[in-house]
Each structure stands twice: as C-alpha cells, then as structure tokens.
Amino acid sequence: MTETTATPGQRADMVRNRRLLLDAATAAFAECGVDVSMGEIAQRAGLAKGTVFRHFASKEDLLAAIMLQLLDRLTSTADRLVDADDAAAALHEFMTAGVEVLAADRAFCEVIGRPSLQLAQVRSAIERLGQTAETLTARAREQGTIRDDVTGMDIVLLLGGIHQTAAPLLDAQPQVWRRYLELTFDGLRATNARSLPHPPSRRLPTAQSD
C-alpha cells in the first residue's frame, strides 16, 4: 500500500508500535489533558515506558507531535472552506469544527490556552491556522457580513473562549457550546457592531486606566 509512512528502512514492528503509541497518546491526552503520565500512555499502547522514550525523546516532543497534528487538521478544514460562496457561513462552519475539536480534547484546550510552554512549533502552527482563518475572515468582511475589525486570529482565539464558556456545563449538556457559538457569532456580524473598531495593531493607548 501507498501509506504515508513508506517504512524506508524501518522495522515493521517499530512502525506498528509507533502507530499504537500515537493512537494511545492521542486518546490519553484528549481524555486526561497534558498532565497524563508517560507511564499511562505506555500502558494504553501496550508498550513499556522505555519504548515511548525511544520514539519521542521527551514528553514535550510527544505532546507537540499530537497537537501539531490536530492544528494542521483544523488548518486543512479552513483551507477547504475558502472557496465557499457564503464566506460568513464558511466561517461559521470552521468555528463549529474548531470548537468541536476543543470539546473533545482536554490537552488541546490546555495547550491552546497557554502555548507559553516551550512548544515553539505549536505556536507557529497556531500562527498558520490564524493566517488561514484570516483568508476566510477577509472574504466575509468584504462580503459585508462580518464586522470589519475582526481578524483571523480573533476567530482562532474565540474558539478557545467559546469552549471555555461552555466547559463547566459540558458534562450536563454536551452541546451547550453550540449556543455560545451562536451568541458569539452574533457579536461578529457586521450590522451588530456597536463598540468602536479596535485595529489589533494599534491599541493600548491609556491602558493603565484601572
């Protein structure tokens, strides 16, 4: 088969174990957050702890690999939507996909909310996602459906905010986030703008007023 992993000179069992490890780590991080232990991940994968460290030199490396995968997948989703007729609808669909991912992955929420770790690759992946979202947003702005002070990075950051709003209720009402997405999206609509536009580059004039 023409898998992406063409197993150039690698042993078959190593490739298989790597797959097991990645799957287990993805599930473990999603369920338990970034603080899940490497031992737990190894156990879920049916491997010894040492094997995990053979594939990834540190926990941070493993986490970064998985977060990058998620971020790139979201970027692809955004890319697929740039040609839609109704840019605002496309933007809405992108945001739905984004919050859906966040609602299903604890570690992703934690990393998005605080990428100040050492995860430089993650930061740049977020940048890329922001740029792709910007092309979506720009079209919606030009179509006059979205207020003109909203940027692509705003959209990306709002994903985390929408999810965080819904998070305390997620157990009781797994779909509440849709409601907060609608609420937030209403605030983005062009005709709904009340507050003065705040170009993201030129702000904080008398910032220390309080």
Added chain:
Amino acid sequence: MTETTATPGQRADMVRNRRLLLDAATAAFAECGVDVSMGEIAQRAGLAKGTVFRHFASKEDLLAAIMLQLLDRLTSTADRLVDADDAAAALHEFMTAGVEVLAADRAFCEVIGRPSLQLAQVRSAIERLGQTAETLTARAREQGTIRDDVTGMDIVLLLGGIHQTAAPLLDAQPQVWRRYLELTFDGLRATNARSLPHPPSRRLPTAQSD
C-alpha cells in the same frame, strides 16, 4: 480595631502568621495557578511547611478558602450594581470587574473553568454568583437592552470565555480582554440577536446531528 478576625482566644503570632499565609497563598495561586506547591507558598509566607498544614488541613482547603474569597468579592460587586439605572451598563461593569479578576489570577481561571474537583463550596459560590448576576441580567432584559435568552449564569460563564480568548495574548497586550469583552457584549444586545433563543432548560433536541 474591629477587624473581622476578633482574635477570640488566639495567640497574636498565630493571627499574624495566618494573615501572612493567606496573602502569600493568594499571590502564589494568582501567579502560578493551582499547581503551585505548598512548600512554595510556605516559603513565600516565611513559614515552615508544617505551619501551613496547621492552618489548613489540606491544600484543597487552602485553595477553597481563597477562591471563595474572590467569588464572594465578585458577588458583592454584582450586588452593589443591582440598583443602577442602566442595567445593561451595570452588567457591563460587572463583566469588566469579573474579567479583570480572571486576568490577574491563574488559579481562579483554572478553578472556574473546571470546578469538577471536590470543591463543593466553590461550586455553590459560583451558583450564588450566578444568581446575583441573574438579578442584574433580568433587569437588563426587562429594559430591553439585552436579548431575552441570556441568563445570569450565561454571564458568569462568559467571563471565563472572554478571558480565555484573550489569554494567549495577555503577555503582549495585557488589555486585549477589553476588546473581546466588547465583542461579546455586542452579541448580548437585544437588537443583535439573530440566532433563535435557546431557553437553557429545554435544549438538545436533535443534538446528534453531527
């Protein structure tokens, strides 16, 4: 003086040390989040670790005490605003105060976002805050300035969301949260409602559509 701690039969140095401990813990939790160690807190207070555990039987107790203090302070702020003429403006002021607290306290963000710990008192304090916010919100709804599907608990939850949106930028732009507050508040205005109202009690009809 008529301090709240009237030192009923307690030794003077104990009262003093308790003050030192509470101040140090407040600062430590705010700066480092809930994962700051008891040793670090003790060090900041200039006390031994054992002394900390004499004042609070567990780390959770200490954290709960400080979180409760913050939540009650916010509830007081909301209480002070219920008599304002412009309920929407009062609501806005409350939200400003709320996000301000969140932006300055890491532990508070973490606890608000995931009160699923054992902190029953914290949960009920959040409930109380939600009820007080509801009186504010109800007046704004009656005045027709806020869409009528928004509840007090919505407001409380949105505080966490707004902060989370701004969190990744807080280092570079400490005041961005004001921008996202305005954006969100625009979505709350009565005339800006587009999406159908979702009474929080009767939801999730065909929820599994995706």
Added chain:
DNA sequence: CACCAACATGACCGGTCGGTCATTTTCTCT
C-alpha cells in the same frame, strides 16, 4: 519570673513523575 499549652519547625514518609540504561527479545538479511 516561671510555667505550660499552643504554636512553629523541618526532617521525614510514601507516592508519582519524567527520564535512563543494561539486558533481553525480535525482526531482517544472508
């Protein structure tokens, strides 16, 4: 001042974590 109970102290305990490494197992190639 002298006494004692209340308080402060820090060494200590069990447990968990990320990470290492000598040894053993397994795959692959001839």
Added chain:
DNA sequence: AGAGAAAATGACCGACCGGTCATGTTGGTG
C-alpha cells in the same frame, strides 16, 4: 538456520509533591 543490528523491556534514578510528627520555641497568664 544463524548472525547481527535494531528495537523493546522494566528495573532503576533523582526530583518533587502533599502530608505527618516528634521536637523545639514562644506567647500569654498567675
């Protein structure tokens, strides 16, 4: 099948954590 390299293993290490406790110290009182 046999040999050798690559990979898997799990015991092990040092660091850190929340929490305990025997011991030393201190503040209030008669």
